[in-house]
Amino acid sequence: MTAAKYVVNEIKGYHGFIKFLIFLVVLAAVASLARFVFGLGATTNMNDTYPWGLWISFDVVTAVPLAAGAFTLGAIVHCFNIKRLEPLVRPAIVTGFLGYSLVCVGLILDLGQPHKGWQVLRYWNLHSPMFEVSMCVMAYTTVLFLEFLSPVAEKFGWHLPLRVLRWLEMPLVIAAAAISTLHQSSLGTFFLIAVDKLHSLWYNPLLPLLFWVSAICSGMCIIIIEATSCHKWMGQPNEGELLRTLAKILPWTLSLYIALRIYSLLVLSEGPFFDFPVLTLSFALELGVGFILPMIMFTQKSVREDDRRRVIAASLVVFGLVLNRFNVSMFGMMDPNQLYYPSIVESLVTTGIIAGHILFFVLIAKYFPIFEHHPETVDYS
Amino acid sequence: MSSRTDFSKDKAFLIDMTKCTGCRGCQVACKQWNQLEAEKTEFFTGEGYQNPPAMSEFTFTRIKFRDYEKNGQNEFAFYKEMCMHCDEPACASVCPVGAFLKTPEGPVIYRADRCIGCRFCMIACPFGVPKYEWSKGLPLVRKCTGCYSRVKEGLKPACATTCPTAITYGPRDEMIKEAENRLAKHPDKYIHKVYGKEEAGGTSVIYLTNLPFDELGFKPVTMRPLPGYTWQALRLVPAAFLTVGGGLSAISWINHRKDRLKKEREEAAAAEGKNSACCAPTEPASEDKED
């Protein structure tokens, strides 16, 4: 039978949830089309007061740190040589790769002149964090792509490329870590320019460092969540053993973040801090529920050992990060007498991007060997 | 990015609001020179006769009206909004493709052919000047050009040419001097401040007023040039890169060496049951910092 038929039947076979995801992605595609036909003004709630909306705040500023698992884990496993965690690496890389690809998609929609996006490579402006980030994202996506090639190669049993990739592994991992450090932090640098606009609860010179550290934390937490759900819903082996190790690292990174955060507030920023109750609340949720609480939880053996509690703590961190990124890139810059909320199109696109992420992960997992990977045992020489 | 430090000879606007009659000749002249569409307005959008509601892709400059009573005294005030043509423009510093350029003549110009439409400039500008073509599918940014096309031919900007009373145009240092002279000559007539001398690190548009600036709707701005705020972080990029990269390389080298030695030792032990301990010297990770 023809490829088309094959695909159709294949899809027919999918689980209802997956079909739903496909539906969401299609919706998003339609919405994106509308954006180009009717223009940004008509389809989004962005305007001259809110030049950046949901797409930048989530699809870029938030999505990037959420995809930080890949480089963090890569570093932990290969550099700090904690080989036990190896099995988690590949899924992480896939997530990372998807994450970044979708960031690019988000950007293309958000740019006024996507067809000219490449010009970043032509006109360099070293003073622009946006330039820095664009360069990194492009570079890092390539790295992830290369890393992602291994399972592909394995599936089709290409030996030579595999050997090359194996030999490249270390350099790639290190490059990944270095590049990520730069753009994860530069995302924070974005908002250093908003000196008179961003609320002082969030504006401080340490923004870049804070963005980096929090990205590492959330990166690990995403892995925890991911692995756990793969076990729960995709019938993968329970990696609880390994996740426990991650959970051991987290209290350290989290407390580092919290320490920096408090230092930046008390020492580096001057008020007014609590002039808008809503913002105060948002801040409390972010730091208290999003970082301090999970930090304490992870110090508890009971939490680290127990799959459910562990994943809850991890989710709290992810929540904290998301809220933080929105606070910095949106809520913290709101004009009280002209609020912004995303339009239908904006929301559809973003949900579509999230759905797409999960969808592709599941599909890739379905067709490529991203879980059965145990390099020690296999030998290609 | 221009790395100039002396802006005293740049052309600058001295806008004396105590002399502005709110005639709005400047607003119309600007639309005419730049061939900007008229906006569809209804009644008035703001106090007095204010129109249109704000600067926009169609409106590069606008007279803001204030019409109120202050301890029994009527205040009917007019304030000309436009690009401030900062000495060190935030818009230019954040633009990934350097679409904005601070010209040697003074005007900060925008090069549409470079722009990718990311709107970072809009976030960055402390005065909320750059506006976006929201009506279009592939929008660009729009803002006051400082009438660069006129200025580089030795003409004054359209608005400055039309203005019967309030706008003086000339070298920045002279404009500041003139402003200070006026403050000295009529101290009772003015708020004692030359706005734009230090604001945002200095601008090529300089204001004098008789009303408190916040009453006229001026937003507070830093006195430091804005590009500095990002640069202080960005300049560390190479260092960060080398530190992390170098650091990790070193660490992994050490760790892998450890395994190797461990393996060898085991093999050796297996060979002659004997075990000669030796410790490996560890080099420190390369930590070369630079700007």
Add this chain to the structure above:
Amino acid sequence: MTNHWNDIQHADVILCIGSNPAENHPISFKYVEKAMDNGAKLISVDPRYTRTSSKSDIYAQLRPGTDIAFIGGMINYVLQNDLIQKDYVVDYTNASFLIDDGFDFNDGIFSGYNAETFTYAKDSWKYKTDKDGMALRDKTLQDPRCVYQLMKKHYSRYTPALVCEITGTAIQDYMAVIRTFCSTGSPDKVATIMYAMGTTQHTYGTQNVRIYAMLQLLLGNIGMAGGGINALRGEANVQGSTDYAFLYHILPGYLKVPDFNHVDYATFLDQTTPKSSDPNSANWWSNTPKYMTSLLKAFWGDAATEKNDFCYDYLAKKSGNYSFIHLMERLRAGGFEGLFCMGTNPVVGGPDASSIADGLGKLKWMVAADLWETETSIFWKRPGVDPKTIDTEVFLLPAASSVEKMGSISNSGRWAQWRYKAVNPPGHAESDAFIVDQMFKRIKALYEKGGVFPEPIVNLSWDYGNGHEPDIEMVAKECNGTFLRDVEIKGKRYKKGEQVPSFALLQDDGSTKSGNWLYCGSYTEEGNMMQRRGLEDPTGLEMYHNWAWCWPVNRRILYNRASVDLNGKPLNPKKVVIAWNAVTRKWEGDVPDGGWAPMSEDGTKNPFIMLPEGYGRLFSAGLNDGPMPEHYEPMESPVANMMSGQQTNPAVSVLGKLCNSEKFPYVGTTYRVSEHWQAGAMTRNLPWLVELVPDMFVELSEQLAEWKGLKNGDMVTISTERGSIEARALITSRIKPLRVSGRMVEQVGLPWHFGYAGLAKGGSANVLTMAVGCANSTIPEYKAFLCNIEKGGDVA
């Protein structure tokens, strides 16, 4: 203007009363602010707090129509506190002149009034004279019959308290105005008055202007640099069109239009040429015969001869009042077959506008020559009217705008400046000159075939080249004047065909022609003086005598011989307009008001050369409604006149349809905004201007808004006996209710720029205004009427 735009910068005090230069004469404000930079004080007196008021040092609010009370109080203050510039007043004004014993004034009425005809017999409004007709004077100003004492008595009734009761001005504001303005009575201090339509558009508009002038005379501010009384004229060339007789009762150069009873030229000259027996009186108008004859020669050329009275008979004689209001009455009465509207839009600009639109329907035909399709040219399809019911045939002639043709425009400072053609007119548009030329040629052709009294047309001299349109240079040359034969004057010979260098050389024997004696000197043998662009400024007062040309004889400041003492020494050495050089025995500086020696020498002439007596008139028989201005209430007023029992101007007949203050409690006034021009065709069709002021609006006080439950921008209906319109409410503290005769009176302000044609449409304020005019100029009382305001729009 007695002075000119640039000269405003030399004032120490600037009084903007009845004008709003910041909005309506924006460029003039350049000079106002220049003066302020040098320490001048700006005073704004206006019912509304305008963009001019926003720049002023002192603002005083007054009720529309109460300027005479306001200034009368100032005159009283000056006289009571002896702040006059004594020598000036004695030497240069008629303060010392004794007035005929028959003259009297009581309870608002001057002697000689006839209540049936609403007119005055002026025979008692005259000077006491000796046996040879010389006016008697008392230079000590003590004689109870001298003008000074009569004035003092007359204005002693104008106490600050009563004035403010009438005008509604806050007393402290009023006193601040008085103290500042009346401080300029010393020779080294000078004040100027900038006035316009807020002053003139009243049933006593001319008296409003007169009382400003009297105050300036008392303070010695006329003839001085930075002084004078300055009318901010309207359209860019309205000064020129007035000079060229666009009013029904004057011929070019303000020569009088013959009356019905001026049966022949001799009678006309005899009755219209002022006489004086004072040897020191220049009495310039005694030259009337020279100017009139030269005009007739310009009209009818060779056909005009001594024998046929220079075709005087060809001139139309007026047998009544042909001013705008009366013409419109006649129009409504079906008194016209056709109407030519050249550059005017009466359906928006005229008073009681709806009735004018109705009147147009009575015409057989109407021609509109305009840049745009105006309300007037589409009156037949105006809202609420079925075109089928209107038989008028309407022709719209597309006209070329001012930048699409060459010619001169005369600004308020009397500067005639030549303009070049910048671009060609669009489409089929043609200059007005072309339109008139074609009209004439075709009408002439018809008359040549015969008709009633064809001579005035067929004999008209019409020699402006054979181009597509008349050669404007040739027109300008004719206006200046030409010698028609070789003549010798005061030993100097002039050839036939030479341009006359100055009106001093115009003749009454037919040897010269001049289309407008005032402009004699504008286009001489040296060329077109109006085209000059010289920037030399020897006086340092920015008079720029080589920039363009101004009438009369390039004199930049009128009555400038009053700026020096009797020996010709400048009263204000800091700002020297003219000065007598005893060595060269010549005047230096501006072109003097006649070159005669100073007053202390014999053979001199009195400084106010246009007046028979040669003195500035504090008392004048010139006007129809009294020799001294007296406060009356506007035709429609919410209060009784507190100054006398005479409610309104006795010389204006009270018409029928008046609003009463029960039904129409609010005082309405109309005005302009910077963003729109006049009846609006020229601005309501330009998107960039429409963007700024898109809708008809009405300005009203916060108190009235609260009382009527209005929010800013709400639609309201404003109504009078004449009609009603819709507008958006602009609620502002810049308009305040006034405390008048013990109660609060609300006022509302309406721009009059809107109408039903063009890009931006809106209700016309003139639907509300009333067709009653000034006793002298018959300019309509646009600035004060009664109206009512209700929330919501119901007009459609």
